[in-house]
Amino acid sequence: MQLCIALDLPTKEENLSLVEKIKEYDVWLKVGFRSYIRDGAEFIEAIKTINPDFKIFLDLKLYDIPNTMADAAESIMGLGVDMFNVHASAGKKAMSTVMKRLEKYENRPIVLAVTALTSFNEEEFSYIYNEDITSKADKFARDAYKSGLDGVVCSAFESESIKKTTSKEFMTLTPGIRPFGEDAGDQERVADIDFAHSAMVDFIVVGRPIYQAQNPAEVVEKILQKL
Numbered sequence: 001m002q003l004c005i006a007l008d009l010p011t012k013e014e015n016l017s018l019v020e021k022i023k024e025y026d027v028w029l030k031v032g033f034r035s036y037i038r039d040g041a042e043f044i045e046a047i048k049t050i051n052p053d054f055k056i057f058l059d060l061k062l063y064d065i066p067n068t069m070a071d072a073a074e075s076i077m078g079l080g081v082d083m084f085n086v087h088a089s090a091g092k093k094a095m096s097t098v099m100k101r102l103e104k105y106e107n108r109p110i111v112l113a114v115t116a117l118t119s120f121n122e123e124e125f126s127y128i129y130n131e132d133i134t135s136k137a138d139k140f141a142r143d144a145y146k147s148g149l150d151g152v153v154c155s156a157f158e159s160e161s162i163k164k165t166t167s168k169e170f171m172t173l174t175p176g177i178r179p180f181g182e183d184a185g186d187q188e189r190v191a192d193i194d195f196a197h198s199a200m201v202d203f204i205v206v207g208r209p210i211y212q213a214q215n216p217a218e219v220v221e222k223i224l225q226k227l
Contacts, residue, residue, distance in 0.1 A: 001197060001227050004028035004057055004173065005220070006207030007047075012039045016046055018210075021217050023051045025224065028083070030205055032059040041079055048080065055082040057173075057203075061114050063087035066097035073098045073111070081109055085153055088113035088140035089129075095147035110171070113144035114153045115162075118176035118190070134158055138165045145170055151202065156191035159199040173203040179223050193226050 005027055007015040015035060035043055036058065047054055058081040062069045069086060076084050086098060095113060102108045115137040116125055125133045134157070141152045141162040151171025154162060159172040176190040196204050206223065213219045 001201055002028060002203050003220070003223055003227060004030050004203050004205045005210055006030045006032065006175075006205055007035050007211075008032060008207050009035075009211055012043055012046075015039075015043070016050065018216055019047055019050050019054070022210075022220050023054075025217075025220050026053070027220065027224075028055045028057050028203065030057045030059050030207075031081075036060060044079055044081065057081070057083040057085075058109075059085060061085055061087050062098075063090050064094075066090075066094040069094050070097045070101035074101055077102070077105055077108065083110040083112065085112040085114055086149075088115055088144050088152065092143045092147050095144055095149055099148040110150045112151045112153050112171065112173055113140060113147075113149050115140040115158065116154065118155045118174075134161055138162060141166050141170070156196045156199045156201055156204075159196070159201045163200050168200065171202040172200070173205065174199075174201045175205040177204040177206050179204075179206060179209055179219075179226070193223065197227075 007029055009015045009018060029047060031044060044056060047056060058076060062072050069090060086095060116133045122133055129136050137154050137158040138161055142165055144152050145166040151173065152162060153173050155176055156174045159174060162172055163170065174196055177196060178190050179193050210216050210219050
């Protein structure tokens with residue numbers, strides 16, 4: 001299981017300050033909507049300047065018609081990131097088109113599909129998808145698996161079921177991780193490290209428990225020791 005740290009701070013300078021504090025650690029860094037829209041490709045370059053060995057997960061959740069998604073995926077190839085994601089609800093054709101477009105690249109990034117956002121509770125999810133979270137997440141995962149993706153984004157609570165319905169090698173990345181039982185904040189389906197480990201999660205994403213800490217490096221150290 002690997003640690004991915006969310007760079008969700010209000011400014012580029014704060015994010016890069018955090019990166020400086022944890023630059024000695026072998027971790028992934030997640031660049032999401034807020035940071036990428038505000039700071040662009042230059043932000044990714046700045047991270048690599050601090051430590052070129054950082055692996056970067058670009059969390060933009062591509063969702064559009066198949067060809068547009070494939071165009072965007074190909075553009076992402078030029079950013080030097082190591083992982084990005086699409087929405088599984090875009091459908092099998094869209095996901096297959098993305099993967100087909102990336103076939104020509106020798107060292108493509110890991111590609112994941114978002115199943116059910118961890119901010120959803122059962123009632124909210126059912127209202128939109130007319131199905132319970134676990135069943136629909138399994139279906140989304142099977143679609144992604146058959147479309148040639150490397151894994152999915154899900155909560156820790158769906159990870160084990162997804163592995164069973166696809167493959168143990170099919171990756172699961174889980175946001176909403178509160179390593180030592182911290183407050184859930186705006187997340188609904190949160191879990192700690194022990195539960196994520198039991199659910200065979202491959203990547204855990206941790207944000208606020210690290211970047212809101214007085215000593216972020218100390219928290220990262222504790223998490224890595226537990227992993």
